[in-house]
Amino acid sequence: MTRKFDFLVIGSGLAGISFAIKASRYGKVALISKAKLDETNTAYAQGGIAAVTYKPDSFEKHIQDTIIAGDGHCDEAAVRKVIQEAPAQIDDLLEWGVNFDKKEDGLFDLHKEGGHSEFRILHHKDNTGYEMQQSLIRKIADNKNIEIFENHFAIEILTQHHLGEVVTQHTPNIECYGAYVLNEETNHIHKFLAKITLLATGGIGSVYATTTNPEIATGDGIAMVHRARGVIQDMEFVQFHPTGLYNPGERPTFLITEAIRGYGAVLRCKDGREFMQKYDERGSLASRDIVARAIDNEMKIRGHQFVYLDVTHKNADETKEHFPNIYKKCLSLGFDITKDMIPVSPTQHYLCGGIVIDEHSRTTIKSLYAAGECTCTGLHGANRLASNSLLEALVYSDAAVKHATSVLSGISFNEFIPDWNDDGTKLPEEMVLITQSFREVEQIMSTYVGIVRSNLRLKRAMSRLEILFRETEDLFDRSVVSREICELRNVISVAYLIIKHALRRKESRGLHYTIDYPKRMKSDK
Numbered sequence: 001m002t003r004k005f006d007f008l009v010i011g012s013g014l015a016g017i018s019f020a021i022k023a024s025r026y027g028k029v030a031l032i033s034k035a036k037l038d039e040t041n042t043a044y045a046q047g048g049i050a051a052v053t054y055k056p057d058s059f060e061k062h063i064q065d066t067i068i069a070g071d072g073h074c075d076e077a078a079v080r081k082v083i084q085e086a087p088a089q090i091d092d093l094l095e096w097g098v099n100f101d102k103k104e105d106g107l108f109d110l111h112k113e114g115g116h117s118e119f120r121i122l123h124h125k126d127n128t129g130y131e132m133q134q135s136l137i138r139k140i141a142d143n144k145n146i147e148i149f150e151n152h153f154a155i156e157i158l159t160q161h162h163l164g165e166v167v168t169q170h171t172p173n174i175e176c177y178g179a180y181v182l183n184e185e186t187n188h189i190h191k192f193l194a195k196i197t198l199l200a201t202g203g204i205g206s207v208y209a210t211t212t213n214p215e216i217a218t219g220d221g222i223a224m225v226h227r228a229r230g231v232i233q234d235m236e237f238v239q240f241h242p243t244g245l246y247n248p249g250e251r252p253t254f255l256i257t258e259a260i261r262g263y264g265a266v267l268r269c270k271d272g273r274e275f276m277q278k279y280d281e282r283g284s285l286a287s288r289d290i291v292a293r294a295i296d297n298e299m300k301i302r303g304h305q306f307v308y309l310d311v312t313h314k315n316a317d318e319t320k321e322h323f324p325n326i327y328k329k330c331l332s333l334g335f336d337i338t339k340d341m342i343p344v345s346p347t348q349h350y351l352c353g354g355i356v357i358d359e360h361s362r363t364t365i366k367s368l369y370a371a372g373e374c375t376c377t378g379l380h381g382a383n384r385l386a387s388n389s390l391l392e393a394l395v396y397s398d399a400a401v402k403h404a405t406s407v408l409s410g411i412s413f414n415e416f417i418p419d420w421n422d423d424g425t426k427l428p429e430e431m432v433l434i435t436q437s438f439r440e441v442e443q444i445m446s447t448y449v450g451i452v453r454s455n456l457r458l459k460r461a462m463s464r465l466e467i468l469f470r471e472t473e474d475l476f477d478r479s480v481v482s483r484e485i486c487e488l489r490n491v492i493s494v495a496y497l498i499i500k501h502a503l504r505r506k507e508s509r510g511l512h513y514t515i516d517y518p519k520r521m522k523s524d525k
Contacts, residue, residue: 053122
């Protein structure tokens with residue numbers, strides 16, 4: 001079955017839906033969601049969205065905070081673009097019904113997080129992402145120009161490769177014509193032709209054993225672009241959030257938002273001593289890369305599985321008011337954060353690299369745009385400043401709409417793309433093989449490609465991953481396509497890219513720390 005749309009949006013988080021809302025003014029939009037609309041990385045974002053709203057804050061302060069956090073690897077033009085366009089994007093969110101917390105005087109109740117020099121985080125309690133997601137879902141519910149496809153999984157983007165041409169990264173003018181999409185309810189693969197395709201597929205958390213990301217975060221967009229010979233960059237910069245709630249067996253890991261440290265929470269060892277002053281003069285408010293490595297080091301030298309985050313010295317009623325979901329979650333596990341310290345440990349949280357895009361959100365493949373966590377814009381550099389990601393998603397989805405609509409009239413559908421060839425025999429043991437391989441990838445990455453790395457660990461990870469790659473490709477070739485086998489292929493591709501890029505960087509910078517090259521090089525590249 002062939003479907004035709006002016007715009008094909010793959011991904012239903014903040015980047016995808018905001019693009020769909022704006023693009024729907026210019027044509028028909030297909031919005032592809034691999035699960036339900038509210039099961040996205042956006043919905044799991046607790047802290048908030050950073051934006052300059054009041055003095056004494058300024059664009060320059062926010063810009064410098066971002067560049068410092070990025071450890072000399074940011075693209076300053078991208079940083080300025082995102083931060084200076086923030087107020088207009090916040091206005092759009094307010095127009096769409098997003099409800100940010102305000103003080104009694106009507107001004108925004110701003111939070112401060114690690115790495116920020118001012119209070120500039122707009123939030124809705126401690127579930128800002130969920131509030132945004134629900135507001136945007138309500139906004140598109142009655143939009144006749146947006147057709148929503150829940151439980152649909154994009155398998156591959158369509159390029160000249162599907163016309164029989166040999167495509168390499170050096171092929172000039174690779175073009176995107178849409179995507180092959182699996183209807184998970186019927187198990188049929190449909191051909192979605194589009195003039196413009198936007199990838200907004202989110203993060204890569206399922207590559208690791210512990211993550212704050214939902215299970216759907218399997219790096220699909222990055223893997224598809226990699227297979228289509230598009231350019232991927234900076235995959236070594238994987239952000240581990242310092243304070244995931246230590247609760248073995250829970251997946252995804254429940255996030256203890258960075259805002260709670262901005263509120264005044266202090267990191268302590270099990271004996272109650274503070275330790276962050278040993279690592280950074282900012283103490284518990286240092287940037288995430290520094291705090292995560294500090295916690296990791298304290299756990300290793302002491303042989304502990306977690307450290308504590310202490311907020312018991314703050315006013316109990318205020319704590320419950322500001323962080324109701326964290327309070328409720330911890331209470332369900334038997335402890336009261338107003339009286340008891342919170343056990344935390346680092347967990348995979350965000351990817352700073354990804355699909356390379358320009359200031360218009362164009363990838364290196366013609367008619368293919370991307371926005372959100374799956375991209376590498378240059379904003380985050382080697383380490384993301386807290387609460388900059390939702391803002392980045394909005395700014396670049398907006399840029400994508402503006403450019404895509406300016407060229408839309410000059411693009412035609414490619415009618416020559418063949419239907420998906422779904423010949424194959426589904427093996428009875430396929431699922432157990434896929435499940436086991438998934439576990440192996442998670443174990444490899446968590447053991448060898450975590451917060452602290454070395455050439456020996458990375459090479460060992462690569463050799464083990466190569467075996468899984470060959471086994472999985474053989475299984476894919478012999479099986480009927482399923483979401484599970486496609487996701488396994490994708491996490492293996494993403495894991496490969498992380499290791500490849502990590503081996504290539506002969507220094508320690510930002511989120512990439514290796515014991516073989518502990519110093520940062522003066523040169524950025």
